[in-house]
Amino acid sequence: LAKTTQPISMDSYEGQEVNITCSHNNIATNDYITWYQQFPSQGPRFIIQGYKTKVTNEVASLFIPADRKSSTLSLPRVSLSDTAVYYCLVGVRQAGTALIFGKGTTLSVSS
Amino acid sequence: GAVVSQHPSWVICKSGTSVKIECRSLDFQATTMFWYRQFPKQSLMLMATSNEGSKATYEQGVEKDKFLINHASLTLSTLTVTSAHPEDSSFYICSARDFAADNQPQHFGDGTRLSIL
Numbered sequence: 001l002a003k004t005t006q007p008i009s010m011d012s013y014e015g016q017e018v019n020i021t022c023s024h025n026n027i028a029t030n031d032y033i034t035w036y037q038q039f040p041s042q043g044p045r046f047i048i049q050g051y052k053t054k055v056t057n058e059v060a061s062l063f064i065p066a067d068r069k070s071s072t073l074s075l076p077r078v079s080l081s082d083t084a085v086y087y088c089l090v091g092v093r094q095a096g097t098a099l100i101f102g103k104g105t106t107l108s109v110s111s
Numbered sequence: 112g113a114v115v116s117q118h119p120s121w122v123i124c125k126s127g128t129s130v131k132i133e134c135r136s137l138d139f140q141a142t143t144m145f146w147y148r149q150f151p152k153q154s155l156m157l158m159a160t161s162n163e164g165s166k167a168t169y170e171q172g173v174e175k176d177k178f179l180i181n182h183a184s185l186t187l188s189t190l191t192v193t194s195a196h197p198e199d200s201s202f203y204i205c206s207a208r209d210f211a212a213d214n215q216p217q218h219f220g221d222g223t224r225l226s227i228l
Contacts, residue, residue, distance in 0.1 A: 034216055043117075043204045043219035044155070087154070095210040096143040096162075099217055101155040 003027070004088045009106045018075045020105050022088030025069050031090040033064060033071045038085045038104070047086075048073070075107075083109045114138060115207050117220030125228055126197060132190045132223045134161075134205030139215075140185035141207035146178075149202040149222075161188040185210075195227045 005023040012018045024033065032051050036044035048055055048062045050071070055062040061074040075082060087104040091097055114137040122130050134144055142163045147155040159180055160168040167180035177199075179191040188207075192199050204222040209215050 036219075041202065041222065041224065043115075043206070043221045046216045046218065049216055093213045095141065095208040095213060096160075098145045098157050098160055099206070100157060101147075103154050 003031075003090050003100065004102045006086075006088050006102065006105045008103060009108065011108050011110065012078055014079055014109060014111050015077050018078050018082070018107060018109075020073045020075075020086055020088070020107070021070060022073070023070050024088070024090045027068050027090050028092075030092045032093050033062065033068075034089045034091070034099070035060070035062065035073045036087045036089065038087065044087060078107075078109045080109050080111060083107060115205060115218045115220040117205055117223050119223060120221060121224045121226075123226045123228065124195065127194055129191055129193045130195055130225060132192075132203055132205075132225075134188045134190070134207070134220055136186045136207045136209075136218075139207075139209035140211065141188075142185060142210045144182060144188040144205055144207040145217075146180065146188075146190050147204045147206065149204060155204060159190075161190075163188075192225065195225070197227045200225055200227045 034049040035047040037047050038044045048060045050062045052064050063072045085104040085106050089099045116135045118133045144161040146158045149155045158173045161180045161182040163182045169175045182188040202222050206217050206219040208217040
């Protein structure tokens with residue numbers, strides 16, 4: 001079973017900031033939080049990963065509170081091309097450990 | 112960055128034929144690769160874990176005789192769908208992580224669309 005819960009869908013407009021929150025109440029001490037983006041007929045693409053506090057890269061920020069029971073992916077100033085499914089996953093960072101996907105959040109960006 | 116390549120990207124074939132899908136890690140070695148299946152408007156479902164030099168581990172409900180997995184080298188895993196039928200039509204995706212760098216994320220191939228007529 002997936003370890004995460006996230007909204008099924010979200011709508012936004014171009015130029016807005018989008019925050020997608022993921023709940024992972026049973027996260028383990030060794031688990032990391034990873035977000036992937038998937039476009040239709042493509043494999044998931046890595047966005048960002050973190051363990052605690054805040055992580056930022058060129059495309060997104062990841063906010064993780066101290067209790068680590070949730071996390072928020074922040075996409076600044078979305079564009080139409082950000083329309084995709086976003087998956088939040090938790091798991092250990094070991095090469096031999098599979099990622100188990102939940103349902104993901106379908107983000108629709110309109111002009 | 113790390114890249115996982117899948118081939119072919121699209122296959123259409125007749126019912127009863129076998130289809131082989133390749134998954135390659137292009138710039139890193141992977142002792143373990145993973146195979147997923149995704150039906151339309153659904154999430155990815157883990158099918159099996161492919162282990163280099165040993166037998167694959169299949170998830171519950173996945174027929175090992177139907178989906179043959181071979182991981183003969185540190186950069187190549189293959190999934191063969193044997194005697195494929197229309198219900199096997201799906202989007203198959205592989206993934207891998209550099210076994211020498213646990214701090215790196217898992218990377219996914221771009222998937223193979225399998226259509227059985």
